Structure formats: C-alpha cells, structure tokens
Amino acid sequence: MTPEVPVLLVEDDASDFRLIQRAFGKLDRPVPMIRLSNGDEVVDYLAGIAPYENRAVYPIPSLILLDIKLPRRSGFEVLEWIRKQRSGLKRLPVVMLTSSRHSADINRAYDLGANSYLAKPDTASKLGQLASLVQSYWFSCNENPDLADGIAMRGFQG
C-alpha cells in the first residue's frame, strides 16, 4: 500500500537527501517525500506556522525520517517537541535515520520516544534495501495511529 500522505525527510546533507530520495523513488510504489533541512523548519511545519499554514499544500506527514545532527534545533529537540504536543501529533511515528551508531545517541533517541533507529548505509544498494524495508514495514505491516485528533481544527483555523 502506498501512503497517501507523504513522508517527511529531515536531512541537512544535500547528497544524503538525493540518495535517500532516489532510493525511495526507485521503489515499485514510490513514497512521496517532503524535505526539510533544519530543526526549526520541522517545528514550524508541524505546528502549521507560516509559511506552512496551508495543510492542503503542507499536510501532516504519515512518518518522519529524522536525522540527529541538524542546524538549529537538533533531531533530539525536534523529537522532544513532537512528544510534548497535546494533539494527536504527539503520536507521529518517528524513525531516526542518521550516520551515528553511538550507543549514547541510540539510547537517547529511544528515551525521547523514537519509534525506530536506522543507521545510514554505506552503499546505494544497501540504501535501496533499507528504503524498501521502511516502505513495507511502515506502510504495509504497521498499524499507524490517528494523528488528526485536535489537528484538523487547528488546520482549518489556519
């Protein structure tokens, strides 16, 4: 099943972004993807703050692929912010996708409520496998939560 709503990829490295985008784009059922490159943008996007107030153009994503090392707000801070929300947004599945294999980073991510932690593969073929696994796991196997709770109101107000 292909997600109707896009995946939000938060990645500051343009090369990594293009390779990840390519990997997801090459899947049998490509995953639509929105890219943001720093932590502040993610918070603005999810909160529906300008220029992201139009939910028709900037919908709440079904999944967020989140790097740790980001300009301004780090991936950890973004994750913390998401889990602190009172609306259904707090349930947004967050998959860390990062080059760090540090146990300190891994543990912290789970402590803050990450749903999964993936290390960026070294080769394009491994990245392709990963993209395929992410798609089948999150969009075929996994039962995703209701994120609209409390958000729709806000979206319409905007």
Added chain:
Amino acid sequence: MFRLLVNKVTDYAIFLLDPQGHVTSWNPGAERLKGYKADEIIGKHFSIFYTPADLAANKPARELQIASEHGSYEEEGWRVRKDGTRFWASVLITGIQDQGQLIGYGKIIRDLTERRQSDLRYRLLVEGVLDYAIFSMDATGHITSWNIGAQRIKGYQADEIIGKHFSVFYTPPDRERGLPDYVLKTAAEQGHFEGEGWRLRKDGTRFWASVVVTALRDEEGTLYGFSKVTRDMSDRKALLDELQRHAEELELRVREREESNAELEAFAYSVSHDLRAPLRAISGFSDALREDYASRLDEQGQEFLQEIIAAAARMNSLLQDLLDYGRVSRISLPLEPVRVVDAASQAAAQLSEAERKHLKMQIPTELVVRSHAQVLAQVIYNLLSNAFKFQTKGAMPEIRVVAEPRHAMVRLTVQDNGIGISPQHHERIWNVFERLHDRDAYPGTGIGLAIVKRAMGRMRGSYGVDSDMGKGSKFWIELPDAAQSNTAMEGT
C-alpha cells in the same frame, strides 16, 4: 603532749637550737636522718651538719640570721650525716621568740635525696635531648629553663632567652592574632595544647614546628607554669608539601587527560559523522552512476568507476577500523568473567559461511577469563580474519582455534596454514598501519593486529606470534584465568 608527738615522728628530723645555734633537743627522726644519738649531739653547734663548702661560705650563720629577721628560712641543699655521707635536705628554720626576745630556733629537715636524684636524672635527660626543644615557662609565659635541643633548634643560648617571653618564637602575624596567649589559655584550660605551625629561630628564619605545651600545677592545683616541647618538623613539612604538590599535579594531569579524552571522543564523533558523510556521497553516487548510467559508459569508464567505488569502500573500512582502534584505546573496559568459548563463537559468527567451513574450534567450555566480552570477541575476530586473509593462493585454508589454561592465565591460539611471517617482522606487525604486503595481494587496513595489541594491554593480557615463512602462523593471546583468581580469593 607536743613533745610526745614530735618524739613519734621518724620521717622528719625535728630539733631545737639555742639562739647561738647549739642543738638543744633531738627527736627519733633526727637520729634516723643524721645518724647522731641525742646524747651525742645535744650541745653541739648545728654547723656540724653542713658541707665544707657551705661552712666556708658561712652559710649556717646566715641562715640563722635570715630566720631571726624574717621569721623563717627555707631551702633545699646538701647536708652531712654523722658518717660523713650527704643527703639532699629540705630545711625549714623558724625563729622562736618569747615576748619579742629570740629564744632559739626550731628546725625541721626532710630527706629528699631520692626525689632529688630522680629530678636530677630527669633534668639531665631533658638537658641532653638534642632533637626536641624542651623548656619551661612561668604562668605568664616567661621562659625559666632551656635545654640543649632548644638551643640547637631555636638558636638561643640559655642565658639569652631565660626570662624572655615565649612569644618571641612566633611569627608577627601569629603574634598579632594572639596565638601565644591562645596556646597558654588552651593549655591552662585543657591541660595541654598541641599544634603545628611556623616558628621563628633567633636568626629570623622559619621552621615548621610540632608543639606540645603542658600546664604545670602544684598539688593544690594552682598553675605555676608550662612546659613546652617543640620539634622541628621542617623536613617532614617539606616532604608533605612535596607530596601535596605531586598530588595536585597528578590531579591536574588527570583532569587534562579527562579533557583530552573528551576531545578525543568529540573528534571520533566528528570523524564518524562529518567525515563519513562525503564518503557516503562518493560511494552512493558512484553506485547510482553504475546502476543508472552503466550503459552509457564504455569499458574504461566502468573500470574507473569501479576504482572509485573500491577506494571509497577502502576508506570506509579504514575509518571504521580507526574508530574501533580509538574506542579500544579510550573507552573504559570493566573486566568481568567471560567464557572463552562464548567470545570465540561470537567472533566466528561474523565470518562468512564459506569461511566458517574451514574453521575448527576446540575450546573447553569451563575456561573463563577476566576480560571485556565485546572487546575479546573483537580481538578473536581480528585474529580469525587475519588468519583467513593471509592464505597461500589456491590452497584450502585450515584454521584451528584452541584454548588451554597456562599458569594463572588462559592462552587462546589461532593457528593457520597460511603464508607465514618471517621472524624479523614479528615485532612490527602489531603496529598501526603496518603492512607487509601490498594491498592488491592482501587487502586490509593494517589496524587489526594493532587493535589486538592495544586491547590486550588494556585487559592485562599478553599476545604473540609463532611463525615462519611458508610454515603458517600461530597467533596467541593470554588473559588472566578467572576461575583461578576466584579460587585464590576464596582461599584467603
């Protein structure tokens, strides 16, 4: 009645003199002390009891004169017995008057020879002590006696210092804050004062003194002075200061080390993240190029692309090995009992299935070493991958892993049938980036054995190799036998 009492007294000589000094009465105590019977001595002049020196100084007459003028005379001094021997006497002479007229003297004498001797011995002892300044003071802190140790330590002769106040030994700041008074007050209240501090010598130089001041009280408890024992601890103080300095320096170094460890940690993090990002781009886009555009490249173009991919892969494993090496050097390695067979199995699991077919492991399950499970597995893996790497071309690899107890250690040996290493290289193969062969023949980063060396150093183990060209290699490591050290601990 009074006479009866006096006649019973044997510890004191009690007798009377007439105004000129002739003996007029004699009690048993006097007989015992001086050796004369009453009939031998009555009527004799009392100067018979004095030493020739005292006689020459006209002492007997002077004593009577003082007693008549002041009412009494008191002293301690040598007196002579009938047999010519001397004794140390405490003497009290009292003038006896009748209606303003002197009618004679009463004399009470006590033999204090024994006390005198012990006093003397004590004084000689004190005077002879060189290592301690021992002196006495009156109740206000003025010095009344001075031993040779005091002279040596403080630099004053007895006649220079006796009569002076002991605060001269204190530094001006200590005097200003009233330390001398505090010392005496504490000693008076608590019996003694103990302390250490800087004191001054006569020449103004300082020394580090350990001081004990003891209050001296008479039988009725009245404070009549202080004794003070001072020891020059300058040497010990210097030693302690030196130790303190070393401790501080050590602390500083530990802090610096901790800081540099933190920097290394940050550096390693930066390497793993920042440095690998462009590398990931190189290999990722090379892969993409190969996958998406291979048909548009001629044979040489594809070869070049393959070179880029291979170089990026090599750099990636180099970075990974460097990070591993850094981690083994840096992270704390808590040591605990690890079953050798578990670590070896974990290492073998990282080999390819094809490789595992050529591996034979004979490790008794009871062998347990004091080690770090993960690092030990990595060490064994490095030895295994080394053994598989340096194989004779075309030959079937045979790798054997055995382990056995050896004294208080356990030795694990990885034996291969590979190309072998000539003994001249046995030292240098353990160094970082050391390679004996060009990369085309035997790929690798040259860090695997360096990690083994560093890890064994940090886990109190040892390592080595037995090998020669064409004869295969036996790489071994040794770690403390955990079973043995446990038994030893239980035994104590």
